[in-house]
Structure formats: C-alpha cells, structure tokens
Amino acid sequence: xxxxxxxxxxxxxxxxxxxxxxxxxxxxxxxxxxxxxxxxxxxxxxxxxxxxxxxxxxxxxxxxxxxxxxxxxxxxxxxxxxxxxxxxxxxxxxxxxxxxxxxxxxxxxxxxxxxx
Amino acid sequence: xxxxxxxxxxxxxxxxxxxxxxxxxxxxxxxxxxxxxxxxxxxxxxxxxxxxxxxxxxxxxxxxxxxxxxxxxxxxxxxxxxxxxxxxxxxxxxxxxxxxxxxxxxxxxxxxxxxxxxxxxxxxxxxxxxxxxxxxxxxxxxxxxxxxxxxxxxxxxxxxxxxxxxxxxxxxxxxxxxxxxxxxxxxxxxxxxxxxxxxxxxxxxxxxxxxxxxxxxxxxxxxxxxxxxxxxxxxxxxxxxxxxxxxxxxxxxxxxxxxxxxxxxxxxxxxxxxxxxxxx
Numbered sequence: 001x002x003x004x005x006x007x008x009x010x011x012x013x014x015x016x017x018x019x020x021x022x023x024x025x026x027x028x029x030x031x032x033x034x035x036x037x038x039x040x041x042x043x044x045x046x047x048x049x050x051x052x053x054x055x056x057x058x059x060x061x062x063x064x065x066x067x068x069x070x071x072x073x074x075x076x077x078x079x080x081x082x083x084x085x086x087x088x089x090x091x092x093x094x095x096x097x098x099x100x101x102x103x104x105x106x107x108x109x110x111x112x113x114x115x116x
Numbered sequence: 117x118x119x120x121x122x123x124x125x126x127x128x129x130x131x132x133x134x135x136x137x138x139x140x141x142x143x144x145x146x147x148x149x150x151x152x153x154x155x156x157x158x159x160x161x162x163x164x165x166x167x168x169x170x171x172x173x174x175x176x177x178x179x180x181x182x183x184x185x186x187x188x189x190x191x192x193x194x195x196x197x198x199x200x201x202x203x204x205x206x207x208x209x210x211x212x213x214x215x216x217x218x219x220x221x222x223x224x225x226x227x228x229x230x231x232x233x234x235x236x237x238x239x240x241x242x243x244x245x246x247x248x249x250x251x252x253x254x255x256x257x258x259x260x261x262x263x264x265x266x267x268x269x270x271x272x273x274x275x276x277x278x279x280x281x282x283x284x285x286x287x288x289x290x291x292x293x294x295x296x297x298x299x300x301x302x303x304x305x306x307x308x309x310x311x312x313x314x315x316x317x318x319x320x321x322x323x324x325x326x327x328x329x330x331x332x333x334x335x336x337x338x339x340x341x342x343x344x345x346x347x348x349x350x351x352x353x354x355x356x357x358x359x360x361x362x363x364x365x366x367x368x369x370x371x372x373x374x375x376x377x378x379x380x381x382x383x384x385x386x387x388x389x390x391x392x393x394x395x396x
Binding site (some may be wrong): 014042078081082084085086087088089092101102103104105108109110111112113114115116 | 120123128133161194195196197198207210253255259276278279280281282283291293294295296297298302303304305306307308309311312313314315317318335336346348350358360363364366371373375394395396
C-alpha cells in the first residue's frame, strides 16, 4: 500500500517536472528577443521630445506674459501720471495769478531769448 | 542810455542791461553775485553746496540753496510733478554728466534711465534727499539768480538780467518796454515780470547715435519726447516763467496751447503757436 502511494507521488512529480521542462523548452529562452517596432520607438522618442519642448515653450510664454504685464502696468502708471500732470498744469494755468504785462511789439529787440 | 555787461556764468552767457549813467560798480557787484550763486548751486563744481548735498544726501545749507530748493519742490507740487528738481541722476544717465562744453559728441554707451520724484525735505536750512536721488537746479537756479541780481541792479536804474534765457526785468526803460526777440519775426515788449525759454534746440548731444537733450521727463527718466522744440513763457517772474516753460514743454503742444499763459510754442514741424493773448 505504502509503495503504491509512493509510486503514485513519484509519477505525479515526474509528470509535473516533465510539463515544467516542456514549458521551459517551448519558451526558447536561448533565442534572441524580438526587436521592437522601430516606428513605435520613433513615436515614443518624438512624444518625449515634444513634451520637453512644450515645457520650455510654456516657461517662455509665462516669462513673456509676466514681462508684458509688468510693462503694461508701467505704461498705465506713466499714462496716469501724465494725465494727472496735465490736469495739474491746466489747473495751474487757469488759476494763474496776475498776468504779466506783455505784448507783441514792432521794435528792435534789446536782447534775444534762447533756450536756457 | 542803456549800459550792457556780458560774461560767462552758470554754463551760459549772462547779459546785464541797466539804464543808468554810471553803473559800473553795480554791474561788478552783480557779476560777483552770479559767481557766488554758481558756487552755491552748480552741480559741476565738486565743492559747491549742491554737490555736497548730492554727495551726502543732506546739508545745513545757506539761505540761498534752502530757498531755491524750497521753490523747486513747491513747483513740483504745483505742476503735478512735471517740474522736478530730482532729475540729477536721470540727467547723468542720459549723458549730461559734465559741463556741456566738456561733453563728448557721442559715445557708444547708453545708460538705463534713473528714477525721478525722490523725496526732499527742507526744514529751515537743513535739506535732506531720499537715497538714490540727486538735485539739479540748472533751470530754476538761473531764474533765481536772474531775479536776485535784478533786484540788486535795480538800485542803479531800470534793468534787465538775462541768464541765458531766464530773463528778469525791473522798472520801465525809456523806450516804454523791454524788448525781447523770441525769433527773427516775433519780439515781445514787457514792463514787468520774467521770461524763460526751454527747448531742445540747444544743449543737444548724442549717446549710442541717438540725440539727447537736457529736458528730462520725470515720468520716464529720459529726455522728453514731446512734439515741441521750444517754449517761451512770460510770467510774473523769471522763476515762474522757467517752471511754466519746462512744464509746458513736457506737456506737449496740445496741452500747452490750451494753457492760458502768455507763451510762444515752436513745434517740431516748424509751426509757431502763441497763447495767453499773444496771438491777438
């Protein structure tokens, strides 16, 4: 009885070993791995390159946008200052104190005014 | 009879006219006064009071410097910042860093414009400037000197003091008015007040091939790009005339021609506009 059971286990173990060996041999582990499709390789490389470029472009656009917004703010501030300045000048001219006595004459000049 | 005296001071030719029999001693005193005031207000003399102020940021000044800086700051308030004495660094950045006669015709460098509008505190005789700013009194200094000297020369008789375009008069001459030519075709007659001319037709130099002039726009820190070439203003005194002439020059022809002050504007396309009743 014990010999019977032992032989049965040995038979099963032999069958299992045989099947595993069969599977290993069928897998041809000694043959070279098949080469990847070159189109897929090129596509992957292109995707990688485009991702890298898009990050660079985004950085560049962000930088330009920031500097544009700064320049715009500076221009708006300058325009506001000039507007305020012109208003102040207009108010100053309107509220000018005593007007000096001056007229256009047809006489020889004593002096010639020039840019100071 | 009008006696004349011409001499160099404050980087320009000063002319004194006085209607008097003999005013030699007064004229001598006036010439000396110009020299004294230049020693106070020149930014080109390293030992002047103004240079010391610009170097140290503060000074216990003479009454003259404190007075003229106070006038300049008041003018900045009145003109909404158009007239600004704190353009010193911007002038230097534009290349006007030495007397005009010493300036090279052109250089390759073109510096970054400097900021204007620095804080200035005048407390009695003590003047303090915000760090990073300096004061230039080029225009208003000449107006101030013209007024001071006219006051002195008037002791001898009716007089006119022309500090290179900043003109002050006192008294009425025999002819009835002081006649001042603005150009070949236009002569003004004044009996009181002052006249000043600001423009970019003189004191022009080049940097990196670009024309530069001394009238800095405080908003940009660069020489102004107005459409005006020259502005002559008649006002109650030479200081006010100088402030108005510079401010109207920076404002451009549209704003300047609407101002109700006696002025002659020359635009870059050669037109001459008159305001404040001078045209009628």
